Amino acid sequence: MSNFSSVYWTQFIAIALIGLGMVGFLIRRNAIVVLMSIELMLNGVNLLLIEAAHRSGSADGTMLVVFIITIAAGEVAVGLGILLNLYRIKHSSDTELYKELQG
Amino acid sequence: MGMEHLLLWLVTLPLIGALVCFALTDELSKYFALVVTLLGWVLAFFVYQGFDSAHATQLQMVFNYPWLNSMGVSFGLGIDGISFPLVILTKLMMPIAILASFNEKKFMRFFMSCYLVLDSAMTGTFLATDMVLFYVFWELMLIPMILLIGVWGSEQRVFASVKFFIYTFAGSMLMLASIFYLFSQTHVQLGQYTGEIAAFTKLNFSPVEVFWGLNAEKLVFLGFFIAFAIKVPLFPLHTWLPDAHVQAPTGGSILLAAVLLKMGTYGLLRFAIPIAPNAFVEFSTCVAYLAIIGILYGAWVAYQQKDMKKLVAYSSVSHLGFCVLGICSMNTKGLTGSMLQMVNHGITTGALFLLVGMLYERRHTKKFEDYGGLAAIVPYFSILFVFVACSSMGVPGLNGFVGEFLVFMGAFEANQTWAFVTVTGVVFGALYTLTMVKKTLFGPVTNAENRSLKDVTLKEWAAILPLCILIVYLGLAPNSFLSKFNQSLDTYWAETLKKTALDAGTVK
């Protein structure tokens, strides 16, 4: 398991994850799914970091991943808190309804 | 009080008065402001006496106080032939403007302090011998004027004051650009930065074409010229004047017409022409055309106006066109004529606005159709109205004629077709003035409120009488006033155009 013939695969998967996350938070109307797709993108980045750490052998990459995970946790907590409040007002999590801040 | 402090007092007295005015009650501030401006008369009288007409070309009573030493800018005040009549005019019109706004209802204290700040700013602009100081006063003058129009004006006052401010301010931005360029040139050409206007006139410009075939001198001239043309107001840049006048309170209108419009022509004489004489010589023909169009256009548009103040505003465009034409004719007669026309226009239009203000205070309307047949009801008012209308038309024997006649002589000497065209301006001038007189005074009394109008009150007599006396005095014996600054105007062209293409023979 030590070495792979090519780095290509992991990067492909990571970037695919990021792309999926990006598509996700653009097309879904449900706010929660938007948050999930952001998580997806973050994990795509983690994968890239781990692959780099693995390839270069230094543990910096893993450190970064740990930090990313904690931040993601915080971010989700606040995100969901806000969503709950919005839900309390709008009784729906559909992003189309939250349009008061219009021009 | 030594002579040199006189000018300093001339500028700062009203400023101090303005500050004190804040502290007084509404009632008291009225009379206090009047006293301050009458003191202004006294000071002006001293200046009138102290001014030595023999050498009116040099700056007299110079007061200099180092202000921004590093930049070579000093708080310099001085008076010479060109600024002398206009300073006297400013000090003369102040108490009249204050008298005209005695029965203002709201914020009288601030109203009066606005006037006093305006007074000091205007006097400062005329007396400043330092470019930066001139610009400071030039901008300071706008602020009280905006407040006067914006706070105490009539219906669309805010629109008018914003338009007035932005229009004039945009112009002075161009001027600022020219000032910066000149300032930098002083360092390059004269070794060290200096704000002195005299130093500015000694600069010479590189003939290299910057863009559109305009070299540095032409650009500097245009910078100054556009700012002053807006203020004059010259033909295409005049549309702020009717709005500002219609919405301004009576006192504001008087000062706007009597003094602020003269800033433009004064600026041309003091800054634009001496600093960039070649450019002026080249542009003088098209400036003259603009002035001529302004004269005729102002008269034609005034003829069709429904609103009294708008009519008088457009008449100011026409009268000021005469002043600019006088300057562009580039000879002593034209210049003296334009200088006299500035003073005369200030007095006549000031009186006209005073009268219109009287009607506005009684009927609160400026439209012609609300008036008609007043001659039977208010005889004294109608005598004054016809008298001032005659002076505005330029009937000889009154002050309007002398200025116009000299401008015509100057224009005729410079270019005969100019004179032929502008003389018809005299006919149109009579046309719109008489239409105004007909619509307000003659004909049957159309609506009932006019019947109960009361005639001129004592306060109004106090305001209008000095103007009438001056109208007759300047009409019949302008010589004593003229001889004061005559000498400076004779040598003005000799000096300023000496540096220009005199040898190139462009000047006739």
Added chain:
Amino acid sequence: MMMPLLLAAPLIGAIVNGLILRPATAKRAGVIASIAALTSFASVMVQHFAPDAGPFEWTWFTVGELTVKWSFASDPLTWMMCAVVTGIGSLIHIYSIGYMSHEHNAYRYFAYLNFFLFNMLVLITSTSLLGMFVGWEGVGLCSYLLIGYWFEDINKAKAGMKAFIVNRIGDAGFLIGIFICYQLFKTLNFAEIAKLLDTQTFDVRMLNLAAFFLFIGAMGKSAQIPLYVWLPDAMAGPTPVSALIHAATMVTAGIYLICRMNGLFLVAQDTSLFIAIIGISTALLSALIATSQRDIKKVLAYSTVSQLGLMFLALGCGAYLAAIFHVMTHAFFKALLFLGSGSVIHACEGEQDIWKMGGLKKKLPSTFLTFTIGTIAIAGIPPLAGFFSKDMILYSALTAKSYGTTFWILGLLVSFLTAFYMVRVWALTFLGEYRGDKHPHESPATMLIPLYILAFGSIVAGFLGMPEGLHLLPNYLEAFLHPVLGPLVEGHGALSEERAMAVATVSAIIACSLGFYFYSKPERSETPGKILVPFKTVFENKFWVDELYGLVIVKPFDALCAFFAKFFDPNIIDGLVLLPSKAAQGMGSLLVLLQTGIVQTYLLFFVFGLLVLFMVLLKGVVL
């Protein structure tokens, strides 16, 4: 001492009446005004018989090399004009006491009248063109105020304004004339100009131009062809005003100007010819119009215009003496006719239509007598003033250098028409039965005395300038005005002077009898109308000149001003000024559309931005 008093008296009278005393009754105001006029008349008389020190001088303004002085001349021409103006002026002041008795604040009228007298005297006595211009415009102003005296009626106010504007057009021409004169002679003083004209020679074209523009000024003031339209409308003012201003004094200012500058006009030959042509054509046109006017004052107004035309004919032909002589005689009998018509109108309580009068011979005997003398004088019947002065003009026209005979024939036709319409007016008002519904009564004494004096003047005035040929009386006027107007030019025309006089008299007598024949009996008074029906309508509507002016000048000018005031200024120029502010608002409203409020749209922009960023950073890399 006399000269300042001459001017000061009417000015003080005006100020006392108008501003200080403002007396309630017309009588008191009239008395003050008349005293002022009489003192100035007296000072003129004293001035002549005991001339005091030299001209009274005072500098008005000096600018560079141009110095303008107020100074008052006392040469014979000025004296004669002052005598005529103040003499007839004071008579009219006395007359108007009676005429304006029922006006409630007549002090205003008398103040204006005195102020007018002052301005006219300034015009006549000033020694420089500019001083004259001051009087010129002052007189225009007073005629504006007096015509629009009854300002309640808007049409009268409009007539006043029309008079002032048309005069102003003439004054604009006058101003240009002054500029050209100053450019040529470097001075505006008459004496100096005359001296310069004798000594140096100037470019004839420029002289003609200067003369032409000065003539435009004269045209405006003395109502010649293009600028005469204001005089008939000026009848809106009270009748004494018409008598004083529009018959005797103001309208003659143009002629006085040309006589004063006779040196210039003598040299400028083609302008003089132009003046003669304009003069005779105005005379002919207005004489034709006068034949079919209904309003008595309009007839007299047109007759004044035609008599002025004759005077300008004389000026054109170089006979300045003839013109001045006619000015004097015309002042007498025209003032007499106007005041006579004034007392007729006063009697018929404001009725001015001659077809509604008639048979006033019995009710207004003295007015009838004086009016008859006036009619005979103007018609040119020998012993009276009109004959001599008109004949001098016709003879000078005959002996003129170019087109002598044609001018003479046309002049003869004009005097024929004059006699005809004057007898028509005379007959319709005084003969036959009274056709109106009022009950006319004789006017008070104050109105009749001036009429008698003027009647006497009309008879005697002719003898002053009798031509030498008749060997009856020496030509006093010629001797008196010789120094100023130069010698009487002796020319020779188709006829000798005596024969020309005879022809003129015969034509006048034929015209009078024709007029008398037609208009004395009511049934026959319609016939002339029927004979020349097509012409009658043309004459009655004054050749539609006013309507033509309205169409060609007034309407397009109003349209032009309305275009500028209502469309061009607010939309184009103001539009350009407000353009930046409107553009800013427009842009603002566009950008607002981007703010949909939905989170995803912002995320889309975010991703799009990312893409662009990558494109920029990885320029070389092609996907």
Added chain:
Amino acid sequence: MTDGIFIAIGIFTLLCGSSVILCKSPVYSAFSLILSFFGLAGLYILLESPFIAVIQVLVYTGAIVVLFVYVVMLMNPNSSGAYRNWIFMIVSAFLAWAVSLYLLKALTLGVAPAVGGAHALSLKEVATLLFTKYLWPFEILSIFLVVMIVAVFALAKQSKETPNE
């Protein structure tokens, strides 16, 4: 052989990832998220960093996704219109595809050759690194977490006051 397992797990993760964004009801997308995280953990193990894999499973999947599921249950979302309009989907798909391509290009450009032996990262190494080089970020992170908790409490409290109509 290990390549094969790696690709299999990779494809499995991608499938779960796509089902996260494609399923109509959020509940299914939450569960597919969990599955994709397990796939990821597998990949981490294959990349010889078991510590991260454990963290991934414990913290990420255990805590965060559970929170998601919990909130999804609270909001009982109706899976009405799940997706935005068509044009929006096409545009966003294209953009995502373009960005990913660029990312791929960028990564391949900057790849440094494998330097030094690729060896499994022992926990000791990670821990020493944590407390030496990354001490400050670690402390700041703790402050960040405290702030996060306070924020969430504030949000929660606020919800009590707003009248839940």
